[in-house]
Amino acid sequence: MAPTDPEPASGGGHGELAAYRLRRERELSSLYATARSLTVLGEVDVVLPSIVREAHELIGSDFVYLSLLDTDGDLTLSASAGTISPEFSSARMPAGAGLGGSVIEARAPVWVSDYRQAHGFHRHRDFDLLVASEGLVALLGVPLLVGDRVIGVLFAADRTERPFEKDEVALLSAFADHAAIALNNARLYDESRVALQRLQDAYRVIEDQVATMERAAAVHEALTHVVLTGGGPGDIAQSLVDHLEGVVTIRDRDDEIVATRSSGSAAAGDDPCLERELLEEARRTGRCVHGEGADGTVLSVAAIQAGGSHLGSLSLRRRAVTESADVRMLERSAQITGLLALMRDARVEAEERVRGELLMELLSHPPLQPVHPALRDRALARGVDVDQLDVLVTADCPERPTGDIVRELHASSPEWSGLAGEYLGRPAMLLRTDDPEAAVRTLHHRLRRRLGTPVLVVADRITGHDRAHSFTLAQRCLDVMRCLGETDRGATTRRYAMYGLVFDPRRSRELEGFIGDSLGPLLDYDRRRSTDLVSTAAAYFAHSGNLSRTAHSLHVHTNTLLKRLDRIAALLGDDWRSADSALRLHLAVRLHQLRVVLDGPPTG
Numbered sequence: 001m002a003p004t005d006p007e008p009a010s011g012g013g014h015g016e017l018a019a020y021r022l023r024r025e026r027e028l029s030s031l032y033a034t035a036r037s038l039t040v041l042g043e044v045d046v047v048l049p050s051i052v053r054e055a056h057e058l059i060g061s062d063f064v065y066l067s068l069l070d071t072d073g074d075l076t077l078s079a080s081a082g083t084i085s086p087e088f089s090s091a092r093m094p095a096g097a098g099l100g101g102s103v104i105e106a107r108a109p110v111w112v113s114d115y116r117q118a119h120g121f122h123r124h125r126d127f128d129l130l131v132a133s134e135g136l137v138a139l140l141g142v143p144l145l146v147g148d149r150v151i152g153v154l155f156a157a158d159r160t161e162r163p164f165e166k167d168e169v170a171l172l173s174a175f176a177d178h179a180a181i182a183l184n185n186a187r188l189y190d191e192s193r194v195a196l197q198r199l200q201d202a203y204r205v206i207e208d209q210v211a212t213m214e215r216a217a218a219v220h221e222a223l224t225h226v227v228l229t230g231g232g233p234g235d236i237a238q239s240l241v242d243h244l245e246g247v248v249t250i251r252d253r254d255d256e257i258v259a260t261r262s263s264g265s266a267a268a269g270d271d272p273c274l275e276r277e278l279l280e281e282a283r284r285t286g287r288c289v290h291g292e293g294a295d296g297t298v299l300s301v302a303a304i305q306a307g308g309s310h311l312g313s314l315s316l317r318r319r320a321v322t323e324s325a326d327v328r329m330l331e332r333s334a335q336i337t338g339l340l341a342l343m344r345d346a347r348v349e350a351e352e353r354v355r356g357e358l359l360m361e362l363l364s365h366p367p368l369q370p371v372h373p374a375l376r377d378r379a380l381a382r383g384v385d386v387d388q389l390d391v392l393v394t395a396d397c398p399e400r401p402t403g404d405i406v407r408e409l410h411a412s413s414p415e416w417s418g419l420a421g422e423y424l425g426r427p428a429m430l431l432r433t434d435d436p437e438a439a440v441r442t443l444h445h446r447l448r449r450r451l452g453t454p455v456l457v458v459a460d461r462i463t464g465h466d467r468a469h470s471f472t473l474a475q476r477c478l479d480v481m482r483c484l485g486e487t488d489r490g491a492t493t494r495r496y497a498m499y500g501l502v503f504d505p506r507r508s509r510e511l512e513g514f515i516g517d518s519l520g521p522l523l524d525y526d527r528r529r530s531t532d533l534v535s536t537a538a539a540y541f542a543h544s545g546n547l548s549r550t551a552h553s554l555h556v557h558t559n560t561l562l563k564r565l566d567r568i569a570a571l572l573g574d575d576w577r578s579a580d581s582a583l584r585l586h587l588a589v590r591l592h593q594l595r596v597v598l599d600g601p602p603t604g
Contacts, residue, residue, distance in 0.1 A: 047182040048079040052154070055175040056081035059168050061140075061156040066179060067093070067100060068144075068152035068596045075100050075153060090128050097124035100153045103141040107150055107174055111164040112139035140565055144180040154179060210523055219243050219329050221334045233259035236314075244326055245320025250304075250337060253312050254450060274299060279313050288327045288334075298322055299420065302334040304341065311341045352410045356421025359430060362386060363423050367466035384419055389430040390462050391416075392470040393440060395447060396478050397455040402427055407576060408450050428471060436461055436492050444490025454488035461492070483594055499573045517587030521571040533571070534589060536564045541586040545577070 048066055055063040063082025067075040075093040095104055102110045102121040112118035114137050131139075135180040136157050144152040154176040156164070219239060226235040237248040237259045237393045245263040252258050278301040281289045288302040300322045304312040314334045316322070322330075358379055363370060372388050379386050395405050405427040409420035416439060418431030433439040440459035447455045458478045460470040477493045516523075522533045536554065551561040568576060575581050 051179045052079045052081045061158050064156050066154045097122045099141050103153045104150045110143040113163045114138050114161045137161045141162045169558045237261040249315045253315045288330045302330045304334045304338045306338045333500040355419045359419045359421035363467050388432040393429040393459045394474045395457045399453040440490040459492045497517040538589045
């Protein structure tokens with residue numbers, strides 16, 4: 001490694017002196033042109049390639065390249081001129097290694113006439129391999145200084161061994177100084193430009209904030225007016241359209257549209273799938289979310305929620321991007337809409353409570369006593385004539401709370417001039433209709449759709465104003481339906497009249513007598529011997545007398561089944577399998593099973 005202050009070669013003759021002067025003039029002219037370009041170009045990405053190109057032409061080396069220190073302290077190539085491979089141009093060199101490390105440490109130019117044989121600096125294996133593959137021999141490096149700080153190194157390289165003269169070193173150092181000035185100017189220029197841009201952005205932000213605050217204040221005032229004047233969703237939608245434009249849609253908890261308003265420049269388009277996806281995300285996050293439709297419009301959706309209850313959604317569709325201030329307006333509007341919904345629900349719940357109390361009083365009222373005038377007047381004030389209520393309806397839906405069913409029954413009760421509420425922990429409804437079958441089918445379809453799950457609905461026509469008895473019949477009929485495997489049906493007690501002995505408590509003695517006459521010997525035998533002949537008969541009838549299937553269902557051998565059937569014949573008579581006897585016995589077995597499920601096994 002050689003120092004960079006060799007004596008200039010002395011030459012005789014006017015020809016050599018003239019050539020030397022000509023070369024110096026070219027160098028100075030190139031340096032002047034480069035310095036002038038710094039003030040014209042300004043951008044470092046343009047200036048640095050110009051510097052290495054000029055240096056390459058003047059010094060006459062195989063190639064010239066400039067490397068800058070990055071944030072990790074490594075030298076990375078930033079500009080080059082001459083033939084160089086992609087591998088070399090993408091290499092990174094630690095600041096303390098190689099010839100560049102010596103330049104950075106000395107803050108002065110360093111050169112070697114043969115890199116392969118040079119000593120006195122820390123070598124780096126990867127860079128040595130690149131030097132060998134490029135065929136580099138002579139290498140000169142000069143520092144790029146900004147004050148006392150080295151920010152990079154400018155290199156000149158040849159593929160043949162040679163020394164670097166003092167003029168060459170001085171020339172490359174001058175180009176390095178220009179490169180450092182370019183970088184520093186670019187940094188100052190960028191800082192000034194960024195500062196100016198920040199000032200302009202801040203001014204625009206202040207302007208936008210003022211306009212946004214004025215618009216937000218106007219929306220807030222409009223929403224407050226809606227609340228104070230008892231307005232509804234339509235008023236909220238109109239307030240948003242007036243200030244945000246586009247199309248505003250408000251839906252209820254059942255996803256039904258309750259209000260929609262649009263501006264003169266309303267954005268067209270409708271994408272139910274996108275709206276559902278956005279609503280699910282809005283419900284999950286509790287924030288307003290956005291999505292772009294197929295037609296390029298922007299859809300913003302905010303969920304209307306209170307506590308853990310979903311009350312609906314508010315959406316805005318328009319072509320403009322939804323800004324943060326607009327998002328806050330939409331979220332606040334959704335909150336106001338939720339507040340109105342809660343206020344409405346509170347009024348509805350108060351009315352439901354009154355009607356529920358009327359229902360309980362009517363169901364608890366003795367059938368033979370006239371209805372108290374005060375009770376009658378309270379019902380008439382709500383458009384209900386208690387003397388006309390001739391059908392009782394009850395429902396069962398294990399998947400949903402009783403309150404949800406009662407709420408839906410209450411919403412439907414005006415259609416039949418009725419009352420709905422909760423009685424003995426079960427939903428109930430009193431209504432007036434000449435066609436209970438049609439009414440119960442309509443109610444079942446409506447409940448099934450609004451609750452979103454299977455539901456059983458039973459109706460019973462009231463006789464003798466004995467509403468409590470009809471409630472009991474309907475409830476027990478509903479239990480029978482579920483025992484029979486029904487999970488989603490609307491029917492009247494009349495449809496299940498053949499099971500009336502089971503669910504009508506007034507016929508309990510009749511049921512007991514029928515079962516005793518038909519199954520008494522089998523029940524007594526099972527009770528005394530701890531056998532199960534009744535279940536055997538039930539399985540036999542369930543499989544239409546097929547012995548192999550009956551035995552399989554009972555998990556017994558066919559011979560065991562035959563012995564049990566012989567025992568049944570011995571107790572009931574050999575004709576127990578005849579058509580009439582089998583029908584009677586089959587019905588008795590079925591009624592006995594239902595009674596056990598509903599009331600438990602008989603005692604005694």
